[in-house]
Amino acid sequence: xxxxxxxxxLAATAVAxxxxxxxxxxxxxxxxxxxxxxxxxxxxxxxxxxxxxxANKDLVAKWNADHPDIQVEYVQGDWNSIHDQLLTSFEGGxxxxxxxxxxxxxxxFSKQGYLADLSGLLSSDLKGQIDQGIWDTATYDGKxxxxxxLLESQVVIANKKLLDGAGIPVPAADGGWTWDEFQTNAQxxxxxxxxGVAWALxxxxxxxxxxxxxxxxxxxxxEGGKTEVRVGDGxxxxxxxxxxxxxxxxxxxxxxxxMSGADSLPxxxxxxxxxxxxxxxxxxxxxxxxxxxxxxxxxxPIKGLSTAQAANPQxxxxxxxxxxxxxxxxxxxxxxxPTNMAALAKGDWLVPxxxxxxxxxxxxxxxxxxxxxAADSAADLTVAPFQKADxxxxxxxxxxxxxxxxxxxxxITLDQLATQLVDGGKQVLR
Numbered sequence: 001x002x003x004x005x006x007x008x009x010l011a012a013t014a015v016a017x018x019x020x021x022x023x024x025x026x027x028x029x030x031x032x033x034x035x036x037x038x039x040x041x042x043x044x045x046x047x048x049x050x051x052x053x054x055a056n057k058d059l060v061a062k063w064n065a066d067h068p069d070i071q072v073e074y075v076q077g078d079w080n081s082i083h084d085q086l087l088t089s090f091e092g093g094x095x096x097x098x099x100x101x102x103x104x105x106x107x108x109f110s111k112q113g114y115l116a117d118l119s120g121l122l123s124s125d126l127k128g129q130i131d132q133g134i135w136d137t138a139t140y141d142g143k144x145x146x147x148x149x150l151l152e153s154q155v156v157i158a159n160k161k162l163l164d165g166a167g168i169p170v171p172a173a174d175g176g177w178t179w180d181e182f183q184t185n186a187q188x189x190x191x192x193x194x195x196g197v198a199w200a201l202x203x204x205x206x207x208x209x210x211x212x213x214x215x216x217x218x219x220x221x222x223e224g225g226k227t228e229v230r231v232g233d234g235x236x237x238x239x240x241x242x243x244x245x246x247x248x249x250x251x252x253x254x255x256x257x258x259m260s261g262a263d264s265l266p267x268x269x270x271x272x273x274x275x276x277x278x279x280x281x282x283x284x285x286x287x288x289x290x291x292x293x294x295x296x297x298x299x300x301p302i303k304g305l306s307t308a309q310a311a312n313p314q315x316x317x318x319x320x321x322x323x324x325x326x327x328x329x330x331x332x333x334x335x336x337x338p339t340n341m342a343a344l345a346k347g348d349w350l351v352p353x354x355x356x357x358x359x360x361x362x363x364x365x366x367x368x369x370x371x372x373x374a375a376d377s378a379a380d381l382t383v384a385p386f387q388k389a390d391x392x393x394x395x396x397x398x399x400x401x402x403x404x405x406x407x408x409x410x411x412i413t414l415d416q417l418a419t420q421l422v423d424g425g426k427q428v429l430r
């Protein structure tokens with residue numbers, strides 16, 4: 001799950017109606033009974049933000065107006081209940097033709113044969129628009145079972161006035177700071193009553209796992225069909241740097257550790273924190289909640305050995321039981337053309353996977369509100385080993401999160417953290 005996804009799922013319940021199992025079961029899958037009329041497809045969407053919902057529904061309406069022979073029914077889903085809904089509908093043979101979810105979550109359904117292999121259904125143009133590392137996130141056992149279309153990168157939101165006051169220039173969208181520069185600048189921005197950075201680490205595991213790729217930290221290693229957790233220098237780098245900012249340089253706020261990104265905003269707006277590392281989608285809350293006259297900027301991803309981060313894109317899949325896979329693929333090609341993908345990304349404050357869509361999004365927004373940085377960050381995202389590890393969710397919940405919370409609270413050493421992570425892997429992956 002991407003870093004901000006849990007908060008997005010909770011928020012989704014307030015704005016999107018929950019789709020009951022009966023709703024899914026009560027709709028047909030566009031079978032041969034429709035042979036004398038238009039092909040009918042069902043599209044189960046998880047869009048929930050106002051602008052995103054409107055973009056989704058407008059695209060479906062336009063498709064239906066232009067394609068009387070292939071009609072798509074929009075069905076509203078909910079991030080909080082989608083897993084159980086899909087499991088029940090797949091097992092009952094009543095799944096929607098087109099399903100919206102995320103790359104790390106579709107593996108289970110893919111391995112059980114519930115999702116169609118899209119390799120031969122998609123055009124070379126669509127395939128070429130998305131980098132191979134992103135396609136790999138939705139590829140299981142050699143089968144592409146989802147089209148990745150929205151990405152969530154990790155950036156830094158900064159108080160422009162405080163940067164200017166410390167004589168720190170804003171880096172270009174394609175030229176972010178190194179980790180050493182970030183730590184140095186955080187220290188420059190620290191003074192009585194003000195911390196250089198607030199690391200909101202209420203749920204630290206995904207943040208650490210995503211950023212670990214900066215230093216080639218993989219955590220999960222597979223050899224000879226066996227997967228194990230290893231914690232070497234690359235895996236230790238991100239936890240160590242965050243810990244040093246908290247307890248050595250004291251440029252990071254200890255009180256922010258138990259916060260989510262949204263929890264840290266009041267302190268950020270009040271000048272207590274100069275910078276907040278977080279999801280690229282945090283820009284939406286900046287636009288909606290920042291006080292009048294508050295000037296903020298989006299800084300590019302921080303660079304270690306590279307600027308690589310783990311990608312967990314939202315995906316669109318076609319049910320293996322759909323009797324109209326070719327028509328469903330035609331709709332996906334339309335729904336995810338560059339202009340439409342840009343509109344969907346803008347509505348969700350996320351990054352489109354398509355290269356042309358990225359270009360169109362920057363033109364559409366003029367690069368303002370950090371859209372130039374957001375678009376450029378797509379190049380940093382790729383598949384990470386933990387996303388393919390069957391035991392990752394259990395390892396994360398039972399072992400990694402408690403151990404990281406202890407370490408960031410300065411209750412255990414870095415070596416003890418490593419031992420707990422490795423031992424947890426042995427329990428889960430044995």
